[in-house]
Amino acid sequence: PMFKLAWTPFLAxxxxxxxxCDDTEVASLCLxxxxxxxxxxxxxxxxxxxxxxxxxxxxxTLLTVSSGITEMKQKNxxxxxxxxxxxxxxxxxxxxxxxxxxxxxxxxELAQLIGTGVKPRYISGTVRGREGSLTGTKDQAxxxxxxxxLVGGNVDWKQIASIQESIGETSSQSVVVAVDR
Numbered sequence: 373p374m375f376k377l378a379w380t381p382f383l384a385x386x387x388x389x390x391x392x393c394d395d396t397e398v399a400s401l402c403l404x405x406x407x408x409x410x411x412x413x414x415x416x417x418x419x420x421x422x423x424x425x426x427x428x429x430x431x432x433t434l435l436t437v438s439s440g441i442t443e444m445k446q447k448n449x450x451x452x453x454x455x456x457x458x459x460x461x462x463x464x465x466x467x468x469x470x471x472x473x474x475x476x477x478x479x480x481e482l483a484q485l486i487g488t489g490v491k492p493r494y495i496s497g498t499v500r501g502r503e504g505s506l507t508g509t510k511d512q513a514x515x516x517x518x519x520x521x522l523v524g525g526n527v528d529w530k531q532i533a534s535i536q537e538s539i540g541e542t543s544s545q546s547v548v549v550a551v552d553r
Contacts, residue, residue, distance in 0.1 A: 373418075375409075375412050375416065375418070375421070376418065376421070379413070379418075379421045379424070379425075382409055383406075383425060383428060385402075386402040386405045386428075387402075389402040390402040390406075390451070394445060396450075399446075399447035399450060400450065403429075403447075403451060403454045406425055406428065406429050406454070407454055407458055409421070410422060410425045410426060411461070413425060414465035417465070422465075422466070422469055423468060423469050423472075426458070426466065426469040426472050427472055429451060429454060429458065430455060430472040430473065430476050432447075433448060433451045433452045433455055433476050433480075435475075435476045435479035436475065436479070452480060455473060455476055456477070459473045459477075
């Protein structure tokens, strides 16, 4: 199909638009474009293109370990919602792309648990036996941030507080219901 010829420029345009612009309307259009591209790739069973779009979407959630710590914005929260929508609507056709989606959902759950104050020893996949808190030193990330890839280097606690506030929005009823589906 024609999509096989045009998928890379579309992906580049959507990615640049989503990365460089903070306008919610532009971000919404880019996310809709990525969602539709994933749908087309799923319908025609085009694995490489589908995987590339899902990986790009997962990267823009800022939930992947390689993302590092940055300020989470509304467009990132909308990206999480779009990723969950893709999983719900095209789940039967995602194949290996489920791996990226499940990693993001797992990191979202971990971030929500941290935001609610759950101690690290109660969260599987993190360092156990020691309790960390946000009262640590500026240069040391507590254990609860290990699962999010937030260790090493300087940690800006204002950014972490901002991220926790943004993660609170992902705890909304609509997101919780979508993940539970």
